[in-house]
Amino acid sequence: MGDYMKPLTVFDLVHDGLSLLEMELAAVIESEAEIMTDIGLHLLRAGGKRLRPALYFLCAKAGTYNLTKIMPVAVAIELIHMATLVHDDVLDNASTRRSIITANACWGNNTAVLAGDYLFAKAFSLVSNRDNNIALNLLTREICDICEGEIIQIRDNFNVDQHEKDYLVRINKKTAGFIAVSCQLGALAAGLSEADVKALYNYGYAVGMAFQITDDILDVTASSEKLGKPAGNDLKQGILTLPVLYALGKSSRGAELRTLITAGDNMTEDNLKRCIDIIHDTDAVEYSYQKVAEYLASARNSLPKSVDCKIGHALLQVADFIGLRQY
Amino acid sequence: MGDYMKPLTVFDLVHDGLSLLEMELAAVIESEAEIMTDIGLHLLRAGGKRLRPALYFLCAKAGTYNLTKIMPVAVAIELIHMATLVHDDVLDNASTRRSIITANACWGNNTAVLAGDYLFAKAFSLVSNRDNNIALNLLTREICDICEGEIIQIRDNFNVDQHEKDYLVRINKKTAGFIAVSCQLGALAAGLSEADVKALYNYGYAVGMAFQITDDILDVTASSEKLGKPAGNDLKQGILTLPVLYALGKSSRGAELRTLITAGDNMTEDNLKRCIDIIHDTDAVEYSYQKVAEYLASARNSLPKSVDCKIGHALLQVADFIGLRQY
Numbered sequence: 001m002g003d004y005m006k007p008l009t010v011f012d013l014v015h016d017g018l019s020l021l022e023m024e025l026a027a028v029i030e031s032e033a034e035i036m037t038d039i040g041l042h043l044l045r046a047g048g049k050r051l052r053p054a055l056y057f058l059c060a061k062a063g064t065y066n067l068t069k070i071m072p073v074a075v076a077i078e079l080i081h082m083a084t085l086v087h088d089d090v091l092d093n094a095s096t097r098r099s100i101i102t103a104n105a106c107w108g109n110n111t112a113v114l115a116g117d118y119l120f121a122k123a124f125s126l127v128s129n130r131d132n133n134i135a136l137n138l139l140t141r142e143i144c145d146i147c148e149g150e151i152i153q154i155r156d157n158f159n160v161d162q163h164e165k166d167y168l169v170r171i172n173k174k175t176a177g178f179i180a181v182s183c184q185l186g187a188l189a190a191g192l193s194e195a196d197v198k199a200l201y202n203y204g205y206a207v208g209m210a211f212q213i214t215d216d217i218l219d220v221t222a223s224s225e226k227l228g229k230p231a232g233n234d235l236k237q238g239i240l241t242l243p244v245l246y247a248l249g250k251s252s253r254g255a256e257l258r259t260l261i262t263a264g265d266n267m268t269e270d271n272l273k274r275c276i277d278i279i280h281d282t283d284a285v286e287y288s289y290q291k292v293a294e295y296l297a298s299a300r301n302s303l304p305k306s307v308d309c310k311i312g313h314a315l316l317q318v319a320d321f322i323g324l325r326q327y
Numbered sequence: 328m329g330d331y332m333k334p335l336t337v338f339d340l341v342h343d344g345l346s347l348l349e350m351e352l353a354a355v356i357e358s359e360a361e362i363m364t365d366i367g368l369h370l371l372r373a374g375g376k377r378l379r380p381a382l383y384f385l386c387a388k389a390g391t392y393n394l395t396k397i398m399p400v401a402v403a404i405e406l407i408h409m410a411t412l413v414h415d416d417v418l419d420n421a422s423t424r425r426s427i428i429t430a431n432a433c434w435g436n437n438t439a440v441l442a443g444d445y446l447f448a449k450a451f452s453l454v455s456n457r458d459n460n461i462a463l464n465l466l467t468r469e470i471c472d473i474c475e476g477e478i479i480q481i482r483d484n485f486n487v488d489q490h491e492k493d494y495l496v497r498i499n500k501k502t503a504g505f506i507a508v509s510c511q512l513g514a515l516a517a518g519l520s521e522a523d524v525k526a527l528y529n530y531g532y533a534v535g536m537a538f539q540i541t542d543d544i545l546d547v548t549a550s551s552e553k554l555g556k557p558a559g560n561d562l563k564q565g566i567l568t569l570p571v572l573y574a575l576g577k578s579s580r581g582a583e584l585r586t587l588i589t590a591g592d593n594m595t596e597d598n599l600k601r602c603i604d605i606i607h608d609t610d611a612v613e614y615s616y617q618k619v620a621e622y623l624a625s626a627r628n629s630l631p632k633s634v635d636c637k638i639g640h641a642l643l644q645v646a647d648f649i650g651l652r653q654y
Binding site: 032084120 | 358359360362363411414417418435436437438440441442443444445447448449451452455456457460463464467468470471473474475477478479481482
């Protein structure tokens with residue numbers, strides 16, 4: 001079972017939903033093809049924070065809450081997330097995630113690509129009924145956005161002439177949009193007013209932006225051990241994140257950083273260390289955390305007043321957690 | 328635009344649908360991410376027989392035929408097919424298909440994986456409305472089957488102890504099921520009786536089995552030029568098709584064939600030629616064509632009598648075309 005319960009006590013309020021979710025996920029990944037079931041179980045055991053379904057449940061609790069009725073969308077959300085991670089790990093040639101071996105490292109790229117497709121299809125099949133047309137529509141559009149975000153990221157790799165704005169557009173498509181839609185779907189399931197649905201979407205968007213920027217900060221500050229994947233991995237792949245872009249613009253050694261990055265695909269550990277040193281010589285990390293704080297403030301301000309204070313409190317806690325997390 | 332019109336005059340009856348389909352496909356693949364649009368256009372220009380939507384249209388013509396209403400499912404069917412081909416080419420590391428460079432060869436594996444995901448999501452987004460719930464349900468289950476089929480294929484690669492039955496299960500999941508569902512969806516769109524829907528499903532299944540077996544025969548008989556991809560490609564990858572399995576069981580040089588295949592991944596051109604010679608020394612190709620003929624007879628016998636004779640005639644012609652095709 002996932003490890004979401006230990007670190008994220010902020011999700012206590014939706015413990016019922018998250019527990020049931022684990023069981024439903026385990027049931028749904030069962031396949032006639034044994035390897036597919038094995039991969040699914042492996043992914044489930046690898047755990048994860050279940051951030052998206054947790055936010056979905058939290059927002060759903062702000063109104064009418066019928067767990068059985070709203071469960072398929074929660075399962076679909078997590079399956080889609082799992083599918084994108086599986087494909088991501090293929091794209092990044094990653095061998096570990098959350099300190100656990102990835103599907104591609106374990107079963108090969110081919111099987112991992114198919115497993116991702118399978119999880120996508122399973123997700124859609126769960127919501128392919130009249131009750132869930134809106135969810136399906138939002139989720140499919142969201143996946144298109146995620147793919148576009150990833151494609152733009154590949155295009156922009158090693159491009160030292162991009163701006164903070166390009167980065168923000170990209171992480172919105174890649175990450176924040178999906179978290180926003182998870183909140184939106186919860187609010188819709190709760191039967192909230194149009195204004196409140198929009199407000200919770202905005203909350204999710206801001207939390208998502210903060211989440212991704214934190215992730216990108218950790219790539220240049222955390223140890224591999226804490227991350228459960230190699231540190232500096234993004235930078236090595238030419239993915240230029242906020243701290244890197246900031247340092248490119250502000251560092252007195254900006255030209256050196258440019259040269260190190262544009263040297264291309266095969267950055268040595270030494271050069272990676274030099275890049276990270278240059279970044280840390282600026283206030284790039286501070287600046288990036290400032291951005292995180294701004295998004296989190298915006299998330300807090302987005303919370304609709306009509307939402308029950310217990311739910312509102314939990315949503316605030318999630319925002320705080322995002323800003324403080326170290327992994 | 329696709330080249331479906333030239334070879335497949337059997338599809339004249341649904342020329343209206345197929346023409347409109349090309350336009351709709353071109354409109355739907357338009358993306359904010361320019362590369363995504365480029366890949367989509369590349370795939371469209373690469374053409375294809377449009378077999379699945381053509382069968383869908385043909386079956387739909389057997390009853391009420393409202394082209395505007397039934398078009399989204401046709402577009403979804405072809406997008407899903409395109410997505411599976413894009414991912415297939417990544418899995419096979421293929422550099423050409425229909426004599427045209429593949430997406431992975433042109434843009435790299437990463438972009439191709441994402442492009443496939445994008446096409447899947449676009450397909451589902453088209454049918455994510457109340458009118459198309461049944462279609463969506465059938466299509467998502469079909470994609471799960473296709474993934475399972477491909478996974479089983481990877482598992483069975485180089486396994487000389489598999490039987491004809493394993494092969495038939497695999498190609499049903501991998502190919503025939505989708506063609507069957509395309510016919511089923513057409514019949515449902517036409518508002519045919521349950522019995523006729525089932526009959527057209529069976530027709531599609533049989534046509535699909537014949538189609539895949541023909542494909543597998545061509546892999547050991549046709550020239551690379553005619554195929555638009557390298558001949559013997561499946562065998563090289565350890566995909567054991569009907570003629571190969573037959574020869575393994577019947578050839579006096581069966582043991583030699585076993586050894587050549589189980590030697591693994593890096594079959595030389597010389598050894599590939601030896602394998603193909605061993606296969607041709609048996610009546611494997613004849614036997615396989617016999618199977619094709621049986622499936623085509625079953626397809627013909629499945630056609631419901633209630634279907635208009637013009638439609639029935641076209642469906643018979645499609646069956647004949649499948650059996651005679653040389654590429």
